[in-house]
Amino acid sequence: MTDPNEPAGADGAHDAPDHHEATEARDDDLLPPRGSERHHTGAPSPSDDGAATSAVGATGATGSGLDGDTDADLDDDNDNDADGEEPKKKAGCLKVGCLTLLSMALVAVLAVGGFAAYLNWKLDNNIQRSNMIPDSAGQPTRRAEAGDALNILLMGSDSRSTNLNDASRSDVIQLVHISDDRKSVQVIHFPRDLYVSIPGHGKNKINAAYAYGGEQLLILTLQNLLGIKIDHAAQIGFEGFAKLTDTVGGVDLYVSQPYSEGSFGTWDVGWHHMNGQQALGFVRERHQLKEGDIDRGRNQQAWIKAVMAKTLKAGTLLNPVKLNTIVDDLTADKNLRVDQDMPVQSLGFSLRNLRMGNVSFYTAPFTGFGSDPVAGSIDIVDEPKMKELGNAVATDDFSKYTGSANPLR
Known part of the structure; x- marks a missing residue:
């Protein structure tokens, strides 16, 4: 995967879409028309x-x-x-x-x-499996109130290599909380510049944990920060997610801040229909956004939401050709890596009744921006709110969490 934080060079660039020519959304999810029914009357022999x-x-x-x-x-x-x-x-x-x-x-x-x-x-056959979850010794224990709720760490690396096992700083850190009854999901973005304690390395940006010790150290860092147990982990290459976007016919995304930056695209404020490569540039842009990686994380969540909405439509799930292509997009070329014990198929089946109205998106709480002599620009953690967020995840109860969900369109 090329560096998602910098615009692609000449060999990786593509023509930026003309923002005045936003294409209309296509509905590829309509079921094929039924054939006309014929009624026969039996004539006497x-x-x-x-x-x-x-x-x-x-x-x-x-x-x-x-x-x-x-x-x-x-x-x-x-x-x-x-x-x-x-x-x-x-x-x-x-x-x-x-x-x-x-x-x-x-x-x-x-x-x-x-x-x-x-x-x-x-x-x-296509999914990579590796030992991503740390040993249980010394880790937080699961709260009884949580029942069978699950916490899954979703990561994306800014490694220039296509090998997902390469150690590099983690560009995408999203914690996915799945409720005990499988009827709701909360997706929490942890900004890469969040200034936290990393076991054995003092304080630094949270994405440095991945560079120091891979996904296991990143998981330990998040568990200590929130006081929760992370059950599973997954890492996905975003090129595959771009292919998935094309498979579902593109997605409609709302651009809240205009920008123009090379291969990342040129967009006006408003709704735009984007194909896979255009959406990929959109979720990689941060330099011209007011809150940098904070805003980029929200754009990533908007993309995840849009793709989920189209993928969960009956016209997609009941189309065997399209369903087969979706599996290819997510898993081909070893594009998806999960921990050894993640029950991918049964987990997907358990979420078959999930509705997009019950999926909410958050940003981990912070109070503002600062700088550190070693880490550079940092996001300062809101300690009381972070403790509150951790309790909501640990008890599988977001009703008392006072943080606001991101108002994604």
């Missing part, structure tokens, strides 16, 4: 008519006047006989139809099951 006529003629010739029966009575008896055979034939046809439908349903079930198995295989 010529052979049936013939059999009925023969029966009537034969009886009328040999049984006229027997036992006092009239011709009309005999006709009624013959009609009943003929009617008795037609339901039998109709019943046979019904059985064949039912068997056909059952066979088609079985084939469909097998196809869906086979496709699901294939996607599971692809996930297991």
Whole structure:
């Protein structure tokens, strides 16, 4: 991954979109039109008519006047006989139809099951797994109130290498809290310049923890800062996220601050439809934003929200071709790395009923900006609010947290 903090050079640049020509959003999520239904009426078989006529003629010739029966009575008896055979034939046809439908349903079930198995295989085969979670010794214990709530650290590295295992400063630090009932999610951005204590290294910017000791030291730093247990960790290359953006037909993002910076793009204030590379430049820009990385983190969250909204639509999840492409986008070229024990498939299934209205986004609390002789420009932690945030995460209860969610559009 190229350095997301600096504009790409000539070999990595792309033409900046004309902000006066923002394209309209396309709806790629419509289900295909259903075919028209046809209704057939069963016409009587010529052979049936013939059999009925023969029966009537034969009886009328040999049984006229027997036992006092009239011709009309005999006709009624013959009609009943003929009617008795037609339901039998109709019943046979019904059985064949039912068997056909059952066979088609079985084939469909097998196809869906086979496709699901294939996607599971692809996930297991493409995802990198490594020992990202520190040993439990000396770590915070899970609070009983949290139940089965989960805390997952989502990271992105500014390493110039495509190898996600390379140690470098972490450019993206988002803590994802999933509630015990799986009905709500809180995503918390920790600015890279947040000035915190790093175990064994004194105080420094929080992203220095990743450079000093990789994801394990970053996890320990966050656990100490919040007083929580982090259960899982994941690292994603943003080139794959850009491909995912293209797969869902691009996303609509609101630009709150205008800027123009090389390959990061040129945008006016307002809504813009962006493809993957345009959105990637948008979430990498920080130099011309008022609060630098603080604002960049909000832009990253806006992008995550927009992609999630389009991915969770039924038209996307029920489209096997598009679903297969999404898995490719996220996992191809070892683009996704998770801890050894993360249950990717079961976790995704447990969130199947999640609605975007129950996903909220926050920025870790800080009081302002400062400088340090060693670390340089820093974000100063709001200690009381940080303790409050940690308690909300630890107890799986954000109702008492007084921090405001980011007003993402």
